[in-house]
Structure formats: structure tokens, C-alpha cells
Amino acid sequence: MKKNAEPQRRAQYHHGDLKAQLIEATRQLVEAKGPDHLSVSEACRIAGVSTAAPYKHFKDKDDLLRAVALGGMERQHDQMAAAIVPLPPRCLERFVALGRVYVGFAQKEPAVFRLMFALSDDHADDDALVKKGFDTFGIVKAEVADYRGSATIEEADDRRAFQLWSFVHGLSFLMIDGKMAKVNLPFDLDAMLLDISAKVMSDVKVAAPV
Amino acid sequence: MKKNAEPQRRAQYHHGDLKAQLIEATRQLVEAKGPDHLSVSEACRIAGVSTAAPYKHFKDKDDLLRAVALGGMERQHDQMAAAIVPLPPRCLERFVALGRVYVGFAQKEPAVFRLMFALSDDHADDDALVKKGFDTFGIVKAEVADYRGSATIEEADDRRAFQLWSFVHGLSFLMIDGKMAKVNLPFDLDAMLLDISAKVMSDVKVAAPV
DNA sequence: CTTCAAAGTTAGTGTCTCTTACATATGTTA
DNA sequence: TAACATATGTAAGAGACACTAACTTTGAAG
Numbered sequence: 060m061k062k063n064a065e066p067q068r069r070a071q072y073h074h075g076d077l078k079a080q081l082i083e084a085t086r087q088l089v090e091a092k093g094p095d096h097l098s099v100s101e102a103c104r105i106a107g108v109s110t111a112a113p114y115k116h117f118k119d120k121d122d123l124l125r126a127v128a129l130g131g132m133e134r135q136h137d138q139m140a141a142a143i144v145p146l147p148p149r150c151l152e153r154f155v156a157l158g159r160v161y162v163g164f165a166q167k168e169p170a171v172f173r174l175m176f177a178l179s180d181d182h183a184d185d186d187a188l189v190k191k192g193f194d195t196f197g198i199v200k201a202e203v204a205d206y207r208g209s210a211t212i213e214e215a216d217d218r219r220a221f222q223l224w225s226f227v228h229g230l231s232f233l234m235i236d237g238k239m240a241k242v243n244l245p246f247d248l249d250a251m252l253l254d255i256s257a258k259v260m261s262d263v264k265v266a267a268p269v
Numbered sequence: 270m271k272k273n274a275e276p277q278r279r280a281q282y283h284h285g286d287l288k289a290q291l292i293e294a295t296r297q298l299v300e301a302k303g304p305d306h307l308s309v310s311e312a313c314r315i316a317g318v319s320t321a322a323p324y325k326h327f328k329d330k331d332d333l334l335r336a337v338a339l340g341g342m343e344r345q346h347d348q349m350a351a352a353i354v355p356l357p358p359r360c361l362e363r364f365v366a367l368g369r370v371y372v373g374f375a376q377k378e379p380a381v382f383r384l385m386f387a388l389s390d391d392h393a394d395d396d397a398l399v400k401k402g403f404d405t406f407g408i409v410k411a412e413v414a415d416y417r418g419s420a421t422i423e424e425a426d427d428r429r430a431f432q433l434w435s436f437v438h439g440l441s442f443l444m445i446d447g448k449m450a451k452v453n454l455p456f457d458l459d460a461m462l463l464d465i466s467a468k469v470m471s472d473v474k475v476a477a478p479v
Numbered sequence: 480c481t482t483c484a485a486a487g488t489t490a491g492t493g494t495c496t497c498t499t500a501c502a503t504a505t506g507t508t509a
Numbered sequence: 510t511a512a513c514a515t516a517t518g519t520a521a522g523a524g525a526c527a528c529t530a531a532c533t534t535t536g537a538a539g
Contacts, residue, residue: 071504077517093390095305098495109519114497116517121305176446177383183447221443222436222465229439233431236386237393255432258468283486283535310526318487324528325486 078116080106086127089170094124094177121181124174125188131171132191135164139198149206154256155249157199158227162248165231172231199224207263215262222259227252288326290316296337299380304334304387331391334384335398341381342401345374349408359416364466365459367409368437372458375441382441409434417473425472432469437462 084105088097099120103110117123142156165172175192182188200220204212230251284290294315298307309330313320327333352366375382385398392398410430414422440461 099497100495110495111497111499111520112518120496173387176442177387218461218464222461222468225439225443226432226436227439228442229435229437232386232438232442233435251428251432254428255469258432258471259465261468261471281535287486308526309528319489320526321489321528321530322487330527 077106077108077112081113081116081123082126082130085123086130086171089124089127089174090168093170094174099123125181125185127171128174128182129185129188129191131164131168131175132188132195134168135161135172135175136191136195136198138164139195143198143202149208151206151253151256151260153202153206154223154260155252157202158223158230158252158256159248161227162231162234162252165235169235172235176228196220196224203260206260219259219263223256226255226259284316284318284322287316287318287322291323291326291333292336292340295333296340296381299334299337299384300378303380304384309333335391335395337381338384338392339395339398339401341374341378341385342398342405344378345371345382345385346401346405346408348374349405353408353412359418361416361463361466361470363412363416364433364470365462367412368433368440368462368466369458371437372441372444372462375445379445382445386438406430406434413470416470429469429473433466436465436469 081102084102085097085099087105088102091097099113100110102123103112106112113123117126138160139157142160143153146153146156176182200212200216203216203220203223204210207216209216291312294312295307295309297315298312301307309323310320312333313322316322323333327336348370349367352370353363356363356366385402386392410422410426413426413430413433414420417426419426
């Protein structure tokens with residue numbers, strides 16, 4: 060009854076792409092069992108390496124989880140950036156699209172989504188993570204200013220962008236926590252997003268279209 | 270060099286109030302180190318009992334953490350219920366007060382706040398947790414209906430209450446994640462809450478005051 | 480007083496994270 | 510091309526932890 064299968068013999072001593080594969084294996088495990096019940100050992104088993112291998116690539120378990128979180132932030136950012144490209148400028152539909160992507164990401168990868176915002180202490184020290192979050196928020200801020208017909212972001216734009224973000228952020232958490240089911244809303248996400256966007260942007264003086 | 274101090278000799282064999290004290294010790298540890306880096310063993314050390322003792326009161330570690338979460342939800346609920354008592358009915362200030370308590374709780378007990386919404390899978394099976402969350406949301410719904418001058422909650426009230434909840438929920442998470450600092454908003458919480466309350470409730474036809 | 484259940488303890492088992500020392504591959508430079 | 514430095518892997522093990530099994534103490538009920 061040998062307990063380990065993979066690690067002893069591989070075609071090549073070097074794995075070739077272990078770092079990326081460890082991140083991917085961990086991502087799957089996080090999604091399957093949650094961040095608290097995953098073990099680095101198990102990710103090693105999936106990747107087919109010894110349990111000491113990860114520590115050549117990551118400082119510790121948290122460092123690995125942070126890499127998973129960063130991957131999530133990049134996917135989220137890219138999806139949001141892509142969602143607004145085909146839409147005509149200066150319409151509320153652009154905010155709806157951003158919100159739909161944000162919420163959709165949380166639903167597709169709930170555990171990663173939580174991870175992106177959950178490891179607060181270590182996150183604050185991770186420059187890549189902070190920067191990526193800042194970039195994503197920048198998309199929203201730019202949209203708010205653009206809706207107003209301006210290329211420069213004013214203080215009121217910050218406030219409105221933050222309101223939009225808070226709303227979809229909270230909405231995402233409540234949805235993946237299953238509060239929706241309990242609360243029993245006859246729920247149309249797009250309508251909700253449109254409604255909230257209109258309300259948040261209701262104090263905007265829209266400049267005459269170009 | 271004996272490593273353990275307390276467990277071997279206590280005045281009484283039975284602790285008397287171990288369950289409550291374990292919850293409190295765990296709450297402190299969660300707040301100090303986060304849910305991933307806390308150990309039941311350490312909580313035992315604080316409470317002065319052996320490491321096997323908790324399993325007479327809790328099924329496993331998650332069960333203990335869930336008890337901590339439930340305690341948090343009770344405190345949050347009670348604080349919210351108390352906050353609106355002294356305020357005159359049917360004014361936006363009541364929503365501001367609710368939001369202030371919600372966000373304030375998240376700031377005072379950020380780790381517990383996360384815990385209340387983070388263990389989704391197990392949470393859904395915990396009737397006490399689900400019920401308490403439902404009760405708290407009920408406070409908001411009742412306020413929305415009352416603001417409208419009605420004692421019965423309609424579908425539009427559900428929607429508005431959910432919007433308010435989503436907003437403060439997201440705001441809370443963003444604040445405790447330190448996004449505020451990065452985003453650098455010259456931030457007045459009360460003004461923000463009043464603004465968002467007014468916007469969310471802007472489609473309410475307020476009945477003539479009694 | 481006896482009995483019993485509740486609530487502790489001790490002594491483990493198996494798993495986990497992470498370290499240390501060593502082995503193997505890769506690229507650079509003499 | 511040989512030698513070396515560096516990157517990346519393994520094996521073995523220390524120390525902590527979650528949880529279990531079997532035993533002990535205590536208080537209460539009959």
C-alpha cells in the first residue's frame with residue numbers, strides 16, 4: 060500500500076512549468092474545498108511533485124494563495140475591460156455590462172473571488188495585487204467621467220464610481236453566500252443593475268453628446 | 270521546560286462555562302490572526318483546558334467558528350435594532366443609522382464580519398445563522414416599508430432593501446480590505462450613506478405623514 | 480448510596496506546513 | 510568543452526495541529 064503515486068519517477072527531473080501548474084491546481088482546490096480546507100500537499104499530488112517543491116516557487120502557503128488571487132484579479136480585470144468595448148459610449152448599458160461581468164465572475168469563481176478580498180493583511184503588502192485592484196477600479200472611474208462627457212476624473216466621479224463598486228461588490232457577496240435564495244427576490248440581474256446605475260448617476264449633469 | 274501551563278491542575282475538574290469561553294477565545298484569535306491561522310489548540314491554551322475538551326461542545330473546528338459567526342450576527346442584529354429606536358420615524362436618517370452600525374461593526378470586528386459571510390457552504394446548513402441573517406434583513410425591509418408609510422412589505426420594498434443592503438455590505442468589505450486608503454476618497458461616511466439612501470429611495474412615493 | 484450522563488483528561492494517529500541537506504538539470508564563462 | 514553557479518527538484522524529518530478512543534471526575538436523579 061504505497062501512498063504516493065506520482066512523485067518518484069517522472070520523464071524529466073525538472074517539471075518545466077511547475078509554478079503555473081501549482082497555481083492552477085490550487086485554484087481548482089480552492090474552488091472545490093474552500094481556502095481553509097485545501098492543502099499544499101494535495102496540490103503537489105495533482106501536479107505530481109514532492110511536497111517540498113512548491114517552496115522553491117512560493118514563500119509559503121499564503122504566497123501561493125495570493126498568486127491564485129492575483130490570477131483571479133487579472134481575469135476579472137480583463138473581462139471587465141473587454142465587456143465595454145463593443146458598447147456605444149455614454150450610456151448606462153456600459154455600467155450594466157461592467158456589473159454583469161463583476162457579478163458573473165463572482166458566481167463562476169466564488170472561492171477565488173473571496174480570496175481576492177479576504178486575505179486582507181497580506182494583500183496590503185502585495186504590490187501586484189494592490190495595483191491590479193487599482194487598475195480595475197480605474198475602469199469604473201473612467202466610465203463615470205466619460206458618461207459625464209469628460210476625460211478627467213473629478214471628486215464626484217470618485218464618489219459615484221465607489222458607490223457603483225460597493226453595490227456590485229456587496230451584491231456579488233450576497234449572491235454567492237446564498238442570501239438571494241433566502242431573501243427570495245424575483246430577481247432580474249440586468250434590471251437591478253440598470254436601476255442602481257440610473258440612481259447612482261442621477262445627479263450627473265450629462266453634457267450634450269459630441 | 271514544560272510547555273503547557275494551565276491544563277494539568279485547575280481548581281475544579283469541570284470548567285463551568287467552557288463553551289462560552291472557547292467561543293470568546295476563538296473570537297479573539299480570529300480577530301488577531303484571521304480564520305486561517307488560528308488553531309483550536311491555542312484557544313484551548315487560553316481557556317486553560319486540554320486540546321480534546323472542545324470536542325465535547327463542538328463537532329469540529331468549523332462548528333466552533335460557526336458559533337463565533339453566530340455571536341457576531343447577534344451583536345450586529347442587536348446594534349442595528351437599537352440604533353433606530355431613538356430616531357423619528359420615516360426619515361432617511363434611519364437608513365443612515367442602520368448603515369453606520371453595519372459598517373461600524375465591520376470595522377470593529379473585521380475578521381468576525383468576514384466569518385459571518387465567508388463559510389458559505391456550512392452556513393447554508395446552519396439554521397440559526399440563516400435565521401439570524403434573515404431577521405437582520407427584516408429590519409431593513411420593515412424600515413423601507415415604513416418609510417413609504419406602509420406596514421406591509423411589497424416587492425419594491427424588497428428590491429430597495431436589497432439595494433441598500435448590497436451597498437453597505439460592499440462598502441463594509443471594501444473598507445476593511447483597505448481599498449479606501451488606496452482609492453483615497455476624502456470620505457465622509459454619513460454623507461455617503463445619506464446620499465445613497467436618498468438615491469435608492471428616490472422612486473418611493475412617500476405617503477402624507479400621519 | 481448507586482448509577483448515569485456530562486464534561487473533563489491522557490495518549491495517541493495521521494496529516495499538514497515548512498526546513499535542511501542533497502541530487503539533478505541548465506546556462507555561462509573560461 | 511569543462512567547470513561552476515544557479516535553478517529546480519527529492520528525501521527525510523521536526524513540530525504543530527485536528528480529531529479520536531479510552532479512561533476519569535463530577536454533579537444530579539432516583
